[in-house]
Amino acid sequence: MLSPKKTTLAFALSAATALLVAACGGNTNDGSPGSSTSPTSPPTSTPTTDPTQNSAISLHGIVYGSADTSVPDGAGIPITMMGQMRALFDLIRKSPDFTQVVMDLGDGSPVHVLDTNTGDKFLPGKLALGLSWILIDMKTKGDPAYADYLATYQKITTAMMTQMNGTDYTYANTSWGEYYYLVALNNFNAHGMLHEVFSDSMLATLQTRLTFCDMFGADASGKTNTCPAAGTPIDVASLNTAQNYYAVSYGIAGLRQKLGWSNPTFSSSTDASVATMGARDALLYTLTKHIRNDSTGGFSDEASNTHTTYYDQARYDRYSTLLIGEVTERTLEMGNEANLTPELKSYLRKSVDLILAQLNTNGQGFNYGRSIGPYGDTAFMEVLTAAANAGVLTQQEMQVAYSYIYKAAYRYSNFWYDPTLPTPSVNMWVKGRGTDSYRGKPRVMGENFSLLHQFMYVNAWWDKLGFNGKAPLSDADMQTYLNTKPHYTLTWYNQPTDTAHPYSAALITVRDGKRVINFNLSQAPDYNSYTPYYPVPSSDQLAYGTTDLAYALLIPQVTYNSKTYIPVTYYKNLNVQENNGEVVVTFDTTKFRQAAKNALYTTDIDLQVHTTVTFSHGTITRSDTMTSGAATGSPLAGNLSVETDFSSFADFQNTTAGGDGFSVNYTNSAATNYATTGFDNCALSQFDTVNGATNPLSTTPIGQLHSNFVCKTNSFALTGGASRTFTWTLKYADPA
Template identity: 85%
Template sequence: MLSLRKTSLAFALSTATALLFSACGGTHDDSNGSPNTPPVTPPVTTPDPSKGGAISLHGIVYGAPDTSVQADAGIPITMMGQMRALFDLIKKAPDFTQVVMDLGDGNPVHVLDTNTGDKFLPGKLALGLSWILIDMKSKGDPAYADYLATYQKITTAMMTQTNGANYMYANTSWGEYYYLVALNNFKAHGMLNEVFSDAMLATLQSRLTFCDMFGADASGKTNTCPAAGTSIDVASLNTAQNYYAVSYGIAGLRQKLGWSNPALSSTSDATVATMGARDALLYTLTRHIRNDSSGGFSDEASNTHTTYYDQARFDRYSTLLIGEVTERTLEMGNEANLTPELKSYLRKSVDLILPQLNADGQGFNYGRSIGPYGDTAFMEVLTAAANAGVLTQQEMQVAYSFIYKAAYRYETFWYDPTLPTPSVNMWVKGRGTDTYRGKPRVMGENFSLLHQFMYVNAWWDKLGFNGKAPMADADLKAWLDAKPHYTLTWYNQPTDTAHPYSAALITVRDGKRVINLNLSQAPDYNSFTPYYPTPFSDKLIYGTTDLSYALLIPQVSYNGKTYIPVTYYKNLNVQENNGQVVVSFDTAKFRQAAKNATYASDLDLQVHTVLTFSHGEMTRTDTLSSATLTGNLSVETDFTSFADFQNTSPSGAFSVNYANSAATNYGTTGFDSCALSDFSMAAGATNPLSTTPIGQLHSNFACTTNPFALTGGGNRTLSWTLKYADAS
């Protein structure tokens, strides 16, 4: 067996333009570096003289001095160009609340009205457009005063206009944080009092707090800060645990501006009351990461756990959170509290990411809220790690090269200049995202994604990479090829009879192809395909957000209800034999296929699963058994392909061939019948099950059993084999 690496991942939303700091040392267990890595000296990279620095991260973000695209950069527009285009779209509208973005699907969106559902919109807009003002001011742009006036008009209206007792625009949590980043950036450039009046700053000081995240439930009620002499109970967080990081960022950035924070207390830990809000929130957040997993990852299932298996939604954000924490800590000048413990968690995140890196800039391919955010999560964690000094010099080169690739992918894949209103595309042309990032939030998603690339670029500029070329593709490929064939990352390891279940990620590398098998309990999302115990891989297998069907798992029908094996994982074992990676595990019960299904509705059905990964092929075998079920059950398993339905042809009753696709053949055993169908259309409209974050699924090969019983100790074995071409 190959040596196993525990890992984790993280995320950071901030801006580096306001920061100058020295990278801190760190500890990690990577074999490429010493246990006590010193502060990193920026490695030497060579710019491509034929491109004038265009083939660099900075070249993609800023381009030429006027932010136009440099020659041979291979992108349609720079990121600053995109941000300026959004500013111009708003600026030319007589009424900014009526600004429309048209994605060509027949349903244009009023992206700055009060009903977008984006409760962060004022902060996103204030931060996104601040990049343009700062750039214009630094260059002495004669149009600066005109753009400043537009900025002041919009920000004032959004943050001060009221409708009865309520503000017209919500701006909670992340929105408050984004706004405070903008304020600190303006202050760092000597522009704060030029952009905002004293009255406006007083309004912002009273409104940009973390109070809305504590106290009342998550019904949408906006809480007020406690009166003088009282405090907020830090345990009263009314949203997911990762919002401790958002509140920490708010408290630290308020403190950096010289603004006071609400006081915090705790009914369970008197230490909290001895700290200021900033440090109390970091203390609480560290305790969350430490206590809610055995591997240092953040459990994102809930802020209230009643049983062990409630504590097991591990996804993009679980690994991203520590990157956010690191980034906030550096951004607010709180480096002294970036402890060895936090750095060790950050290193685990790095170790989860490194085996997944690729030359195409692709990030997470499982879990919720991915798409371009799956790519930028890798980027943000690696940037935080570079700044915290937990990367070796070679890893610095690799990290920068991947981030360049992610930026290029954003410009050439996620950004679509052919839309009626050019924009990032997560919603049309076969793509789909979760309800949380619904299309009415399109303006805000452009702002937040562009900001991520801009602040990351600013950090790498400070690390000595301004205008530098990434590694040569051949060198990056050689580094990637040297990664282990598989990596096992534990989130939670079973410890005793009270805690018997496993949560882990298995990453398999087959040439250039990265395959992830994520075993995560996810009680609030496990009914949705992105959380299935299914191998996910780019352009080969992808889940559909917020929806469920029998994607490569044995979906059971019993007594008129549907059940799926998506939690209660036990006896996880991973081995490599003769070049094959073999993963086996047991599932103790089947869950009803419904969001937040009660545990009382679990089905006493067990399955022993074996997944075998070979070059160009993966096979899954499921053996079902039960000691108590008396009625008949039936099973369905589907494989949905990106291959054109017209180019898909059955090669027998139980297998199918694909053309012009990463998949080449899929076949099953143990089923009674299979049927090939067009998956992209349903009742004359686009099938919502077919829109994945990266594009539309077109064909479905569904295999089913006739009803059968599992009595007298009997069992039923079903299997599928998927063959695929090498990734290009």
């Protein structure tokens, strides 16, 4: 991993001992950024930097760069983020027909990224917002090419909002797309450009179309729902998508209100108080109740909208932590600070604490769950920025947060962004990387815009907070702070005393020197068959799940009557202890689920497993003792087999099986050795290709897995009271 040269901060802590003070929450921020110009919009002038700082080595240096947005000397990046956005604008502007714009990622299948069937239902909003940063910057600087770029912008936005027959439009633009578009409109308005960029007729079209109505109603198929007749309220409980979309609709309602546009009203059959609120406040009220009721830990349960019983709920992942950060940011950008209650700030602080335990000097974010990759990194960034603005960080934490965000921006520019592709772009799809189907390659243009916007608005906030041109903490000072964090952190999503959610749901984070290891226990009914939700360690370049796919990664996967079952939910009796420097995690899994997305609970089988995972320096050991509640003589008492796999990032050519047949040695790799007991046979194989083609199982968000070590049993019986134990031990080297 590339790392910027270490720089001593003029604003850094005055003595190294100050870094050893444990971080804690507190409202030490000197007010929140509030002005007529939203801090999420581009600045109105070239910033003045502190001459004692090297402004190239700063968040602003990576995002904006020099006055002409070129890369400043010493920044260590191939192109600024504004430069990336300008290049995308030029790609569109130079095409005779923007619907035929092609992005080529070098894999032999270029994508028409602006046609009408990319599958990106947010695309018009992403373009309107992303390209608005360029227009505002050009207008502010008096760029003579501004009129030409403005004409291109107007041509694209008009075409994408063209109504066809009935209520159908040339391009879909739902939920997030509507929110993105409204951010662009408010930013233009803050810079006095709204009526210069959009005609009155276009604004009338946008006022009609940019609503939250498509997220409510009986139709959950994705077809856009029209708003009810004026005066007819929407049932606030009729949200037809995931719970986090309450935050999207909240953002839409608030930004419409900021423009002076009216909103549909809400009603509720269970809470009459909703009817007395405007749409903005009713949505925030409902969202707060969701977090309060569906997680005793203060996190968002992302599965609770589609499942009705306690064992169906509890998907906790990146978004469970990020949601409160987005709510806070929306609240600030719409000027609704008065409703940022102590309760909401307490939820935000819990997300901060979960993130601080995972921070690192490389800018890496979430390594488990769905839709991570660069979004795993930016999720940390967004929560920490919201917390800085809401006043829930100490001054020390502010500097640590800014330093992480700088590193995330540097990592994006040098790892996620690939200038060597035929069309330079963020890369989540090629060269051994893979992402979930939700962010499929046809959405590549929109993903560039939305990621770049995240960095740009975050940079605008930190500029306003006084960090414009400031260098981050040095790696050494950052690591000194990180070394004060506990050896392990247990974060409960649902406390075991919660009778409404009787199964354990929690995150255990273990810090082993510079290595961060997460162990996430989440029921995830809609995703628990996929490896990123397995109850296994996740750590950079050591152990990583593959999106939207399943295999026996580090779990005892059972085959019974030609069907596959996995221990990925029904966790009970979670306990975490530290003894003599070892972190010991124990829990029980009370049933095995069929390994299929949204598998019916009637297909569970009566197997139980007691699991012990021990984390010591450079070593993780897991022991699974399996028993069956089935009576002697039942079919389940026999006909069982178990498989456990470990797939490695190490080159296959440098991987060798041990002479005992049950271990593997790795070189030039984070992993150094993997060994098992309790199995009948093991086999080492190349994992990155199958019949000459890329193996989909090998493409993780951060890169390709190259070898797989498969350990299996022959068929065996588990009569009542009998048990069988399986273990694996993974050894790894300290990160550089």
